[in-house]
Amino acid sequence: MPKDGGIGASSKRREDVRFLTGTGNYTEDININGQAHVFFLRSDVAHGTITSIDTSTAADMPGVVQIFTGADFEAVGGVPCGWQVTDKHGDPMQEPRHPVLAHGKVRHVGEPIAAVVAETLAQARDAAEAIEVDIAELPAVVNMRDALKDGAPKVHDDLTGNLCYDWGFVEENKEAVDQAFRDAAHVTKLELINNRLVANPMEPRVAVGDYARGTGDHTLYTTSQNPHVIRLLMGAFVLGIPEHKLRVVAPDVGGGFGTKIFHYQEEAFVTFAAKACNRAVKWTSSRSEAFMSDAHGRDHVSTIELALDKDNNFTALRTDTYANMGAYLSTFAPSVPTWLHGTLMAGNYKTPLIYVNVKAVFTNTVPVDAYRGAGRPEATYQLERVVDKAARELGVDPIALRRQNFITEFPYATPVAVEYDTGDYVATMDKLEEIGDFGGFEARRAESAKNGKLRGLGVNCYIEACGIAPSNLVGQLGARAGLFESATVRVNATGGLVVMTGSHSHGQGHETSFAQVVAEMIGIDESMIEIVHGDTANTPMGMGTYGSRSIAVGGSAMVRATEKIINKAKKIASHLLEASESDIELKDGAFSVAGTDKSVAWGDVTLAAYVPHNYPLEDIEPGLEETAFYDPSNFTYPSGAYSCEVEVDPETGKVSIERFCAADDFGNIINPMIVTGQVHGGLAQGIGQALLENCVYDDNGQLLSASYMDYAMPRADDLPFYDVDHSCQTPCTHNPLGVKGCGEAGAIGSPPAVVNAVVDALQRGGKDVTHIDMPLTPSRVWAAMQ
Amino acid sequence: MTQVKMTVNGKAASGDVEGRTLLSSFLREQLNLTGTHVGCDTSQCGACVVHVNGEAVKACTMLAAEAQGAEVTTIEAMANADGSLSVIQQAFQDHHGLQCGFCTPGMVMSAAALLKENPKPTEREVRVYLEGNICRCTGYHNIVKAIMAASGQDVSRIAAE
Numbered sequence: 012m013p014k015d016g017g018i019g020a021s022s023k024r025r026e027d028v029r030f031l032t033g034t035g036n037y038t039e040d041i042n043i044n045g046q047a048h049v050f051f052l053r054s055d056v057a058h059g060t061i062t063s064i065d066t067s068t069a070a071d072m073p074g075v076v077q078i079f080t081g082a083d084f085e086a087v088g089g090v091p092c093g094w095q096v097t098d099k100h101g102d103p104m105q106e107p108r109h110p111v112l113a114h115g116k117v118r119h120v121g122e123p124i125a126a127v128v129a130e131t132l133a134q135a136r137d138a139a140e141a142i143e144v145d146i147a148e149l150p151a152v153v154n155m156r157d158a159l160k161d162g163a164p165k166v167h168d169d170l171t172g173n174l175c176y177d178w179g180f181v182e183e184n185k186e187a188v189d190q191a192f193r194d195a196a197h198v199t200k201l202e203l204i205n206n207r208l209v210a211n212p213m214e215p216r217v218a219v220g221d222y223a224r225g226t227g228d229h230t231l232y233t234t235s236q237n238p239h240v241i242r243l244l245m246g247a248f249v250l251g252i253p254e255h256k257l258r259v260v261a262p263d264v265g266g267g268f269g270t271k272i273f274h275y276q277e278e279a280f281v282t283f284a285a286k287a288c289n290r291a292v293k294w295t296s297s298r299s300e301a302f303m304s305d306a307h308g309r310d311h312v313s314t315i316e317l318a319l320d321k322d323n324n325f326t327a328l329r330t331d332t333y334a335n336m337g338a339y340l341s342t343f344a345p346s347v348p349t350w351l352h353g354t355l356m357a358g359n360y361k362t363p364l365i366y367v368n369v370k371a372v373f374t375n376t377v378p379v380d381a382y383r384g385a386g387r388p389e390a391t392y393q394l395e396r397v398v399d400k401a402a403r404e405l406g407v408d409p410i411a412l413r414r415q416n417f418i419t420e421f422p423y424a425t426p427v428a429v430e431y432d433t434g435d436y437v438a439t440m441d442k443l444e445e446i447g448d449f450g451g452f453e454a455r456r457a458e459s460a461k462n463g464k465l466r467g468l469g470v471n472c473y474i475e476a477c478g479i480a481p482s483n484l485v486g487q488l489g490a491r492a493g494l495f496e497s498a499t500v501r502v503n504a505t506g507g508l509v510v511m512t513g514s515h516s517h518g519q520g521h522e523t524s525f526a527q528v529v530a531e532m533i534g535i536d537e538s539m540i541e542i543v544h545g546d547t548a549n550t551p552m553g554m555g556t557y558g559s560r561s562i563a564v565g566g567s568a569m570v571r572a573t574e575k576i577i578n579k580a581k582k583i584a585s586h587l588l589e590a591s592e593s594d595i596e597l598k599d600g601a602f603s604v605a606g607t608d609k610s611v612a613w614g615d616v617t618l619a620a621y622v623p624h625n626y627p628l629e630d631i632e633p634g635l636e637e638t639a640f641y642d643p644s645n646f647t648y649p650s651g652a653y654s655c656e657v658e659v660d661p662e663t664g665k666v667s668i669e670r671f672c673a674a675d676d677f678g679n680i681i682n683p684m685i686v687t688g689q690v691h692g693g694l695a696q697g698i699g700q701a702l703l704e705n706c707v708y709d710d711n712g713q714l715l716s717a718s719y720m721d722y723a724m725p726r727a728d729d730l731p732f733y734d735v736d737h738s739c740q741t742p743c744t745h746n747p748l749g750v751k752g753c754g755e756a757g758a759i760g761s762p763p764a765v766v767n768a769v770v771d772a773l774q775r776g777g778k779d780v781t782h783i784d785m786p787l788t789p790s791r792v793w794a795a796m797q
Numbered sequence: 798m799t800q801v802k803m804t805v806n807g808k809a810a811s812g813d814v815e816g817r818t819l820l821s822s823f824l825r826e827q828l829n830l831t832g833t834h835v836g837c838d839t840s841q842c843g844a845c846v847v848h849v850n851g852e853a854v855k856a857c858t859m860l861a862a863e864a865q866g867a868e869v870t871t872i873e874a875m876a877n878a879d880g881s882l883s884v885i886q887q888a889f890q891d892h893h894g895l896q897c898g899f900c901t902p903g904m905v906m907s908a909a910a911l912l913k914e915n916p917k918p919t920e921r922e923v924r925v926y927l928e929g930n931i932c933r934c935t936g937y938h939n940i941v942k943a944i945m946a947a948s949g950q951d952v953s954r955i956a957a958e
Contacts, residue, residue, distance in 0.1 A: 023890050030898025031886040031905060033832015033872035040831040133817070213836045213844060213899040213933050265834070265899025266933050298837035518897030518934045688893045688939060695936030719841035719931070727937040728924040732955055757936075 017531035018748075021684035024523045025537075026516070035263040038217035038234045039295055046219065046291035047076050049281060050135035052125040052142050053303065054117035057151035057375040057712020058164065061115060061144065064125060069141040074134030077288050078142070079126045079280070081114030087283065090276055091248040092340040093240075095489040096349050096371070099179030104371070106175075107167040109339040111249065111276045111283070117146060118166055118338035119375050120714050121303025126280055128288055132295065151375040151712035155312060155333040158372050166338055166373040175336050175345065175371035180353040184426060188366040191327035195318035199401035204784045205389045207310035207335065207706040209722060210382045212517075214265020215296040216305065220281030224289060228256055231282045235261040236271045236515050237555020240492070242547050244274040244342070250283055254547075257282075261545040264517035268696070269381040270305045271517065272557050273342035277304070302717040307706055308382020310335035311348060315393045317362075317401050325416045327364040328356060330393055334371045337378035344380040345371060350488050351386030351476070351558075357425035358394045359436045359472040359650060360416040365426045375712040381557065383696055383758040387475045395471035395763035400781060403774065409767070410470055414440060421741075429476060431648045433741040434676060436472060442674035443470070443652040446734050455656070455669075456775070464658040466669070467772025471653055473760035477752035478563030478647035478743070495642040496560070497551040498569035500529070500576050502635035504621035506614035510572075511543045513553010514565030519689065519754065521561060524682045525569060528748065532573050534599040535613055551638055559752030562681060563647050563743065570747045571639035579635060583616045586627045647743045647751040651675035655698075655764035659772045664793030666702055666769055672734040673760065678742045678751035686753045690735045693757020699725035700758075701765035705786050723786075803867045805830070806874035814861040820854075821845045823861035824871060832872035832902045836931070843930035846903040846910075847871045853910035855929070872902035875909065885909055885947045892952070894943035896934035903930050908944045917948050 014020035029035050066078040090109040097103055113124045125142050129135035152158040152166060158173040166173055179185065192198060219232040229252055235241050238259040245259075246252040264271060277294050284292040296304065311332050318327040334348035353367035398416075402409035417436045424430045452468050459466035479485075482493035497513040510529060514521060526540040543549060553565070577597055584602035585592040594605045603610035619626055620635040656670040673690055680686050703723035707715040716722040742749030762785060769787050773780040773796060780795045802811040805828060812827040824830045824847070835857050836844035845856040848870040875883055882890065885908050895901040904927070911918060911926045918926065923941045932940060938955075946952045 024893065026898070027890040027895055028882065030895055030901045031872075031882060031889055032876050033830070033902050035832075035898050037831075037834070037899065039835075133815070211933055212897070213842060213931065214834070214897065215836065263898065265836075266897040268933070298839065298842070520896070684893050688896060688935060691936035691938045692896060692934045693936075696933070718839045719837050720839050724841075724931050724933070725936075726924075726931060727927040727941060728921075730924075730937050732920070732938055732941070733936065 016537055017527055018681055020527060020682065022523050022527055022537060022682055024520045026520065026522045037214060037263045037265055038219065038232050041219055041232050041262065043219060043221050043291035046293050047128045047130060047288060048132040048135050049126050049128045049284065049292050049294045050132060050139050051123040051277070052127065052139040054113065054120055054122045054124055056117060056146055056148050057120050059117050059146035059148040061113060061117060061124065062147050063145045065143040066125065069127060069138040072134065072138035072141055074130035075138045076128040076130065079112060079284065080124070081110055081112040084111040085114065087111065087251065088249045090274060090279065091244055092345065093244065093342045093491050094346040095491065096176050096178060096345040097489060098176040099182050104176035104345055105170045106340060107170060111279050119377050120712060121377060123276060128284055128292055153374055153376060153708045153710060153712050155335055155372040155374060158374050159370065166375055173373040175373055178349050178369045180367045181427065184364055185366045188327045188329055188364045191364050192316065192318045192329065195326060196321040197319045197405060198316055199397055199404055200314065200316045201397045201400050201782060202314045203393065203396060203782065205309045205311040205313065205392055206700060206785045208308045208382055208700055208704050209302055209706050210268040210270035210305060210308055211724060212266030212268055212271065215298055215301045216271065216275065216277065217295050218278045218281045219291060219293045220285035221291040222285040222289070228258065229282055229286070230258045230260065231278055232260045232262065233278050234264050234271055236264065236267040236517060236557055238515065238545060238547050239513060239553050240555055241274050241278060245279050245282065249279045258548045261515055267517045268383045269308065269385055269557060272555070273306050273380055299718050302722065303377055303714055306341040306378050306380035307337065308379065309389060310379050311389045313393050315397045317397045319401060323405060323407060323412060323415060325360050325362040328362050329366050330356060330368065332369045334369055335376065335379050336371050336373055337376045338373060339378050341378035341380035344378060346490070347381050347386040348389070352390045354427050354429050355387050355390040355474060355476060356394060357427050358391065359418060359474050361418045363426060367427065376708055383693065384755040385558070387755065388759045388762060391473045391759050392763050396766060399471070399767045410440065413472055429646060432645060432744045434648055434650045435739060435741050436650060438739045439650060439652045439674045439676050440472070442736055442739050443654055443672055446674060446736050447654045447672040459658050465661055465772040465776035467657050467659065467768045467775060469655045469764045469766065469768030469771055471760065471763040471767055472651070473653070473756065474648055474650045475755060475759050476646040477559035477649055477755065478643050478746065479558035479560045480646060481644055482642050492554065494554055495640050496564040496568045497553045497638065497640045498565065498572045499551050499636065499638040500569070500572040502576060502617050502620070504618050506617045507539045509541045509543055510569055511550040512565050512569060513550055513555065514561040515544050515556040517556070519556065519561060520682065520685045524562065524685055525566065527681055528566060528569060529573050532570070532577065533613065534597065559754040562748065562750045563746055563752045564641060564643055566748055566750060567643070567746045568639050568641035571641055572637045575637035575639060576635060579631065580616050582631050583619050583626065584611050587611050587615065587619060587625065644745045647678065649675065649677050649751040649753065649756055651756060651760055653760040653764040655768040657765065657768040657772055659769060659792060661776065661796065664789040664796065666787055666792060668698060668731050671731055673736065673757065674739060675737045675753065675756050676739045676741055677737050677753045678740055679749040680737060680740065681750065686737055687735050689753045690757045691733055693755060694733055694761050695725050695730055696758045697761025698730060698765055701762040701785050702787050703729065799862055801861050801865050803864050803869055805869045806871060816862060818861045819857055820859040820861050820864050821856035824856060830871050830873050834899055834902055836899065841931065842900070843903040843907060844900050846906040846930065848906060848910065853907055872905060875905055888943040888947035892939045892943040892946055894935065894939045900930060900932045904932065904940055908947065911944065912948055917950060920945065
């Protein structure tokens with residue numbers, strides 16, 4: 012029987028009512044009395060030296076308040092990078108300065124050069140057109156391999172070249188890996204591209220800066236996944252505002268997918284300008300602007316090799332990746348191709364020896380950073396494509412080859428530094444075969460063939476590291492932040508309670524699922540619990556939402572704080588009931604004395620805490636409010652197996668997804684409806700990457716895909732109904748809820764399934780095709796068939 | 798500046814607008830009806846869909862001046878008179894047809910327009926009709942399911958919660 016409340020119930024989302032009635036409160040809906048608007052004049056060339064900026068005509072245009080250029084920001088810091096990677100020689104990565112407004116040079120199309128603050132956005136835009144900028148254009152570097160050649164134009168003149176770092180992992184294993192390849196019975200090699208993507212949350216970024224002259228308090232309203240991180244980065248590193256004078260609010264946020272983690276120049280600008288102009292300043296990104304200013308995702312070029320022995324056991328894996336950083340280092344960019352990618356290369360398999368090399372490269376393109384999955388999709392795609400190719404080369408069943416090499420004993424320490432606590436890869440593959448009805452595939456293929464279509468079946472597995480992350484570990488790896496999470500639970504006198512969480516919800520439904528957890532722990536109705544997030548003024552210092560960490564880390568902090576509440580409430584109850592504390596039991600919202608009929612209601616205890624007339628004041632303080640900070644002891648390791656069935660039209664190369672199945676192991680689940688929805692959304696993004704989406708620059712660094720006319724977003728008629736199952740559950744062993752996280756799985760696990768399916772369809776159709784790079788557009792598939 | 802007058806959500810509304818003022822800007826900025834969202838600048842995403850004289854229209858693609866004298870309905874007027882969710886809105890909640898909520902107003906307005914002209918659409922008809930509404934969160938599965946449920950069709954055989 013499905014539960015109707017608490018942990019495990021598909022409770023309907025409470026936040027839906029405001030979103031369905033047009034009463035959400037997104038940053039763009041916030042207007043401050045007297046606010047001005049800013050429009051950024053952005054570079055239309057990829058690389059050049061700014062020789063002059065003349066703002067005199069623009070300054071006299073109607074409505075103009077003030078015009079800013081890079082010179083106005085010389086005295087403040089650059090936008091910081093939050094992760095320092097150490098290269099294979101033990102040296103720190105090259106880290107360029109990232110100015111708020113371009114100074115001296117422009118390094119990518121879309122880099123802001125000047126900012127016009129005016130009474131209206133239209134006036135600001137009009138005036139920006141009157142700014143005269145002279146840029147001496149320089150040759151641009153776009154292709155990563157070209158960027159590393161001798162004599163290539165340098166993106167940053169003060170760096171030694173365009174190589175950010177050359178990372179080797181695990182460097183000590185390199186020789187042993189090479190030897191294993193020399194000893195291998197079979198080696199499969201694959202070169203592939205993980206295509207550059209744009210996250211495209213439907214809400215474009217918005218930032219509103221406000222300044223209270225009387226108190227010196229700054230407020231920034233922004234479309235962020237992590238307001239405290241923005242407060243810390245912007246306050247400490249860019250503008251020099253102490254945290255107690257800076258409030259950051261991220262209200263309803265219309266999707267993030269990673270690209271709203273990062274601290275952006277526009278946030279620093281509006282905060283700075285609000286003080287300089289002595290009025291609130293608002294920036295609203297257009298979609299075209301978003302394409303050239305939101306951090307992009309993926310963009311890896313890799314060569315992967317898999318060594319097998321004569322019995323088809325995997326003996327070693329070796330990968331060599333070029334990772335595009337863009338023109339500057341976005342907040343977490345250096346960590347994505349390294350610690351979020353190299354550590355996942357073992358996948359679901361007991362490959363004993365692995366070596367990962369990553370060269371991170373500066374180019375004259377928009378910065379690249381985490382996008383849904385962040386490093387883990389790139390690892391999964393490489394691994395699951397090369398395993399599939401190996402099976403086809405060896406003439407063995409791709410599922411059987413995977414099963415043969417599965418890790419089956421846990422905990423399992425991989426050769427790439429992580430330890431999986433739990434998992435059951437056989438169970439998820441069994442489940443996948445069941446829901447995917449693989450036995451019926453041949454009949455479906457025959458039916459497709461009757462219609463002139465080539466049908467293929469692609470399967471893959473995935474493992475991800477979520478619940479990011481143990482602070483002491485990531486500190487050793489170069490993170491310049493802790494990755495704990497926090498929660499304050501405030502119980503009111505009349506028994507309702509407020510959870511103030513450092514996690515941020517921008518579509519994940521925390522207001523519902525977090526309340527379910529606390530309701531279950533105390534035994535009260537979910538409606539008595541309010542979840543507050545997104546405002547540094549009324550939540551404890553938290554690190555925000557990304558890396559599928561909210562329920563695993565933020566939820567754990569909330570559990571710990573609630574446990575403290577329950578412990579104190581039991582003390583109060585024992586006093587009211589004149590019984591020993593050890594005899595007090597909490598069930599269904601009432602405290603009772605074990606073995607008796609004496610009890611006191613939750614509301615009586617909470618009232619006593621705030622009206623402490625009959626209260627053990629000599630032993631405990633009044634009030635009922637507790638805070639907990641939770642720092643995880645390990646990552647969590649969700650895993651699963653996915654399958655895709657496609658039809659390929661041999662005449663046109665068009666691929667249609669006929670069936671997509673996902674069998675995931677997320678450990679324990681709080682709200683199955685929400686979990687399923689998270690998987691759906693991830694699948695759509697992964698299928699979008701595999702078939703449609705591609706961010707394209709020309710050789711001069713011009714962005715060719717800068718609108719929805721050019722960048723193919725998945726639409727309803729591109730996608731099928733999905734079959735999603737998460738009944739395989741091996742609970743996480745190291746967090747109190749036994750949860751693993753589910754937000755990124757769909758995007759991580761789906762691209763290889765699609766490509767494997769298309770290759771399968773073409774090979775079954777007699778075509779000699781072993782690989783096609785994503786996106787598998789009709790023209791690419793058609794060309795591969797010829 | 799031109800004065801425009803129209804009926805918005807059953808009430809007379811007027812304001813001074815520039816020739817270039819879009820209907821979406823007029824609704825959001827002058828009438829404070831911020832439920833109509835703007836997600837792109839090329840008339841692709843559909844977050845701004847409203848009804849103008851009963852037809853679904855992308856409000857970012859129509860000038861406010863063009864709505865002179867029109868009957869405009871926005872997401873704010875889609876609930877029942879007693880404030881409870883309408884059948885379509887309730888179906889979206891029941892079937893988890895929204896996540897971040899940003900595309901949702903446009904989805905609901907498009908769904909209402911679809912069901913008015915096609916009361917029992919097939920899955921394919923729903924998907925094709927939504928070609929002009931982009932959602933980045935849901936993968937569309939639950940949106941399509943919600944709209945079919947709102948049309949009174951049995952969706953229990955469609956997979957998942």
